[in-house]
Each structure stands twice: as C-alpha cells, then as structure tokens.
Amino acid sequence: MDGSDDEGLSAGAVARRLGIAVTTLRTWHQRYGLGPGGHAPGHHRRYDAADLVRLETMRRLTAHGVPAAEAARIALAAPGEPEQPRPHRDGGGHTVAVGRAGAQARGLARAAMRLDALTVRDLIDQAVAEHGVTATWQDLICPVLVGIGTRHAATSRLIEVEHLVSRCVTEVFGAVPRPAPGTPVPVLLACADDEQHSLPLEALSAALAERGVGSRLLGARVPARSLLDAVRRTGPAFVLIWSHAPQTADTGVLAELLAMPRRPALVLAAGPGWPDELPDGVLTPDSLTTALTLAASV
Numbered sequence: 001m002d003g004s005d006d007e008g009l010s011a012g013a014v015a016r017r018l019g020i021a022v023t024t025l026r027t028w029h030q031r032y033g034l035g036p037g038g039h040a041p042g043h044h045r046r047y048d049a050a051d052l053v054r055l056e057t058m059r060r061l062t063a064h065g066v067p068a069a070e071a072a073r074i075a076l077a078a079p080g081e082p083e084q085p086r087p088h089r090d091g092g093g094h095t096v097a098v099g100r101a102g103a104q105a106r107g108l109a110r111a112a113m114r115l116d117a118l119t120v121r122d123l124i125d126q127a128v129a130e131h132g133v134t135a136t137w138q139d140l141i142c143p144v145l146v147g148i149g150t151r152h153a154a155t156s157r158l159i160e161v162e163h164l165v166s167r168c169v170t171e172v173f174g175a176v177p178r179p180a181p182g183t184p185v186p187v188l189l190a191c192a193d194d195e196q197h198s199l200p201l202e203a204l205s206a207a208l209a210e211r212g213v214g215s216r217l218l219g220a221r222v223p224a225r226s227l228l229d230a231v232r233r234t235g236p237a238f239v240l241i242w243s244h245a246p247q248t249a250d251t252g253v254l255a256e257l258l259a260m261p262r263r264p265a266l267v268l269a270a271g272p273g274w275p276d277e278l279p280d281g282v283l284t285p286d287s288l289t290t291a292l293t294l295a296a297s298v
C-alpha cells in the first residue's frame with residue numbers, strides 16, 4: 001500500500017518515503033518546480049524514480065539547513081539518475097515543533113522523526129564543529145528534545161525517537177577531544193540517584209573540554225554514597241548534581257558535600273527537579289552558560 005503503480009508514485013507515497021508532509025511536497029512543487037516530471041494537467045500527479053532522486057536531494061539539503069530555494073536549485077541541476085534500490089527502509093514520520101529555533105533545528109527534528117541516525121549524528125557533529133558545544137546544545141538540540149518531550153507527553157509515543165537522539169548526542173559530545181592525560185580535573189558531574197537525564201551533564205562536560213577544562217562525568221543514576229566516595233577520592237573543586245524531577249532530588253547529599261572536611265569550593269544543584277529551599281551555600285545555575293561561568297571561577 002505505498003500508492004505506487006507502473007506510472008510512478010503518488011504524492012502521499014513520496015511524502016511517506018521521504019518522511020515529509022504532503023503539504024511540503026506541494027510547496028516544493030509550486031514554489032520551486034520540484035514536481036513530477038511528466039505531470040499532465042488534469043491528471044493525478046505521479047512521481048518517477050528521477051523525481052524521487054531530486055526530491056531526496058532536496059530533503060537532504062534542507063535537513064542540513066540549506067535554504068529551500070538554494071536546495072531546490074541544486075536538486076534541479078543534479079542529474080536525475082534513478083537511485084539503486086535501497087536495502088533498508090527509513091522510519092517514516094514527520095516532525096515535531098521546535099518553537100522559534102532555526103532551520104537547522106527543524107532539519108534535526110525531521111531527521112530524528114525519520115529515525116535517520118546518520119543524519120542526526122552528522123547534523124550535530126557539523127553544528128559542534130561550526131558553532132561549538134554550547135550553541136549546539138542550546139539552539140539546536142534543546143529545542144528538538146523539548147519538542148520530542150512535549151509530543152511524548154501528549155501521545156505517550158516517540159520514545160524510540162527520544163532514545164535515538166539521546167544516543168547521537170552522547171556519541172557526538174563524547175567525541176569532543178578531552179584535555180591530555182595528566183591535566184588537572186577540577187570538575188565532577190553526576191546525576192542524582194535514579195536520575196537518567198544525563199544529557200545536560202554531557203553537554204557541560206564537552207563544553208568544558210572545549211575550554212581545556214577536564215571533568216569527571218559519572219553519568220546517570222549515581223547513588224549518594226558513590227558520589228561522596230568519588231568526591232573523597234578525587235577532591236574536585238566543583239561538583240554539580242543534576243536532578244530532572246523531584247523524585248530524584250535528594251537534598252541530603254548536598255548537605256553532606258558541604259559538611260565534608262575538604263569540601264568542594266563549589267557545590268551546585270542543577271536541573272528542574274530541585275526544590276527552591278536548598279542548604280545554604282548550594283549554587284543553582286539555570287543554564288549551561290551559567291554553569292560554565294561558575295566553573296571558570298574555580
């Protein structure tokens with residue numbers, strides 16, 4: 001049932017195959033002439049293999065943030081050689097809202113919804129190379145994650161998309177070069193016990209690495225005792241604990257950190273899980289940028 005016959009594919013089938021909305025396909029046809037080759041007026045539009053190649057080029061370029069008019073010019077200029085049959089299917093799907101974020105975020109959201117891990121990874125990789133970790137996290141990744149989370153909350157779906165994007169973010173941020181072995185590591189980053197939302201810490205660790213600052217990233221679900229042991233053994237100047245939900249926000253561990261004989265100079269509680277009332281002396285950065293500024297002070 002993909003709307004194909006001997007004369008080609010229907011608009012709906014092409015849209016599904018490319019993971020775009022039919023309205024997008026129509027816009028590309030009307031505005032940029034990227035329609036079905038032999039489209040005879042009065043007949044249903046059928047797309048042939050060469051049309052598909054051009055449209056796939058258009059989709060790929062716009063996913064990478066190339067403005068639509070420019071992408072269409074390139075797609076129309078390219079020879080419309082039929083693609084070899086592909087051994088895989090992509091995941092279909094359309095997109096999620098990314099608020100006022102730019103074309104790159106929309107491209108990332110579309111790739112995520114297609115479960116196109118290679119493009120997701122590539123887009124994040126390119127953004128880090130061009131704009132750095134902080135801008136990539138705040139302007140590209142966060143809007144997409146928030147969009148996915150909002151849609152998930154409304155539909156109980158898209159967990160596969162959430163996992164795929166999270167994995168790609170982890171891979172790209174993990175690949176940002178770290179300071180050389182032997183460099184001091186003044187920063188310790190950990191999620192609260194049972195807390196799985198580690199991506200903000202991964203962003204912080206990668207952004208610190210860009211600035212030549214080493215960090216120990218303990219990642220998700222760090223029990224209080226393990227965190228305190230790690231602090232005792234490594235003596236960090238800056239300890240940040242992430243909690244995304246009140247259920248994981250254990251203020252007791254913050255008090256214990258502050259009471260240690262050689263306590264870290266800065267103890268930070270970050271994430272939306274923490275209550276307003278925290279032990280005196282705990283800092284509460286509300287953004288990656290603020291956390292970076294505080295880290296620079298130690």
Ligand code: B12
Binds near residue numbers: 142149203
């Ligand atoms: C990715 C994700 C996951 C991944 C996490 C993978 C990973 N390695 O991190 C997985 C799939 C594991 C996951 C699991 C769950 N998740 Co989840 N998840 C998300 C998602 C989509 C993004 C999380 C994230 O990284 N947010 C960070 C950015 C993107 O959010 P932000 O709002 O822009 O950030 C603000 C601040 O936090 C701050 N900030 C951002 N980055 C940084 C960095 C630093 C250093 C600092 C200081 C500040 C800062 O600035 C922003 C402006 O205020 C959110 C959606 C969302 N809106 O956040 C849901 C979301 C957080 N998850 C949610 C839920 C319910 C769950 C689960 C309970 C689902 C389940 N039933 O199992 C489990 C949690 C299990 C647990 N005990 O932890 C809910 C939480 C609702 C709530 N408040 O309790 C959310 C909000 C989705 C939703 N709308 O329902 N999740």
